[in-house]
Amino acid sequence: MKPTSYSTLTALRRAVRRLARAHRLPADVRGRLMLSVTDLATAELRAGPIALSASRAKEPDDTGFLVVTLQAPQSTTHLATHDLPLPAPTTSGHTVTWHIPVPEAGPPRPQDPLHPRPENSAGRLQAESHDSDGELRATLALADSLAGEHRLLKHELAETNAGVLALYVQLEEQDERLRQAHGQVLRELEDALRPPPPRIAGLEVAVHYAPADPGAPTGGDLYDWFALPDGTLHITVVDAVGHGVGSTRSALNVAHAVRTLALEGHPLQSIAARTHDILMPLDPKLMATVLLARIDPATGELQLANGSHPPALLVRSDGSAQYLEVPGRGIGFPFPGSDSVLSARLHAGDLLLLYTDGLTESRKDAYEGEIRLVRAAQNHAHLPLAGIPAAIAADMHQIVLHADDTLALALRLTRTTGPRT
Structure with missing residues (x-):
């Protein structure tokens, strides 16, 4: 697909959402891509339009992936790609490229997501709302999963710490018994050397x-x-x-x-x-x-x-x-x-x-x-x-x-x- 230019952040976000929907990207991946594009484009749109393109490709092992490229040709600085929600393995000056694995459940929808057919406002808002709900649900599910794992890790860490403390106390008690026994033997030997x-x-x-x-x-x-x-x-x-x-x-x-x-x-x-x-x-x-x-x-x-x-x-x-x-x-x-x-x-x-x-x-x-x-x-x-x-x-x-x-x-x-x- 040829690059398409966007002059507003709203239009660019809609294009990214349509692109993700067309290629059936999971909600959490879609949300990360949306946030990454938004982070890069927010400052660059002041200098001029942002170009977005996408294409399908396959790895030698037939794994399919989506190549999404963002260009800011009028930017005066290199695009800052560190700490993006969705890491971009390929960067070159004013260009950032993501390689995103895509599901194998059928080909993308025939409509070009970057050049969609006109649709009424109600349909567009409904689709965007549906996508936003999906992204939010995925985020909440991930947060709940991480919170559950965190609680489990804290519980396991507490059990581990308790076990280590108990072992330490046990070793300390054994060491004290050994010291006392050692001292008793030495005292008996010492007393044997000292005549009454x-x-x-x-x-x-x-x-x-x-x-x-x-x-x-x-x-x-x-x-x-x-x-x-x-x-x-x-x-x-x-x-x-x-x-x-x-x-x-x-x-x-x-x-x-x-x-x-x-x-x-x-x-x-x-x-x-x-x-x-x-x-x-x-x-x-x-x-x-x-x-x-x-x-x-x-x-x-x-x-x-x-x-x-x-x-x-x-x-x-x-x-x-x-x-x-x-x-x-x-x-x-x-x-x-x-x-x-x-x-x-x-x-x-x-x-x-x-x-x-x-x-x-x-x-x-x-x-x-x-x-x-x-x-x-x-x-x-x-x-x-x-x-x-x-x-x-x-x-x-x-x-x-x-x-x-x-x-x-x-x-x-x-x-x-x-x-x-």
Whole structure:
């Protein structure tokens, strides 16, 4: 069909509607074509007439389609074809072409839709009204279909989200159970490494330990105590650098080496240096502080050796307190060993506190922590010994700026019998 020119939008829309009706285009396709032609022609008709042509064609597979071409020869710009309701695959300057599949239910009506026979106004209005109703019904049907699909998708999405949330909660619960089980196993292993307080006449001993991370209760703070052949009590407090299982292994190696050397009868002052010599070839990266104590429960005689560890705190029965300082360097440090051995005497009712730096450095100020520790120990010295280490730790950790493994070990003489004979 030859191109036909139109000077008004109304005439052009009527031609498009007749063309769609003649080729039996579905109502929704007809509506999209109408809107696309209207969008393109509304601005271009100001420049001059719009030409419209149409023809039938077939694909190689005998699929029929309608070729509709719109031309705006007097347009000063290229036709804007983006976002058209019916996409136009072919554009060239002032020409837009649609390739529209057509139904196979018979050939088009014989009348040329672009050059129709005259018809009265009533018939034309009736036909246009019928076409408009069809396009509107198709639009409403499509909208209803999309709304139904949207509701279905929302329902399916809600079910999916609920399922994902339930799965997430289930996985979180399983993960929490695994963490608790893991922590319980580690606590049992840790407890197995920490000997229970010894039962020694005239001497009370109690201990408190808290890991930096309750979910991973292993750490490098460890203690050991045992009676020597002469009846004195040996106590080892170790703080290996690091956290977790690796630091526990390091602390355990130090404690075992110290126990072996002590039972072999080595002097207290030499044990830290000898422990360094034994362990460094096996673990060159090991670093640990160590505090060694010997207490004669019969006489109250106390000996202390130190390797870079916080000093022991002695609180007398009258409430006075002093730190028992001993210079020295720890395992893995340069020039390891205790420079000397400090000797003191405990009396009945005196409290001796051995601890690791996690007790005094929770606020990142060791000096301030030592002052608070004296006050806390004095405040709780009157309690039964079993509850003193935990009570002191609770006071010291009311504010924690630096979490670390914490060990507090308390001893108190209940009586003395005088020097050994």
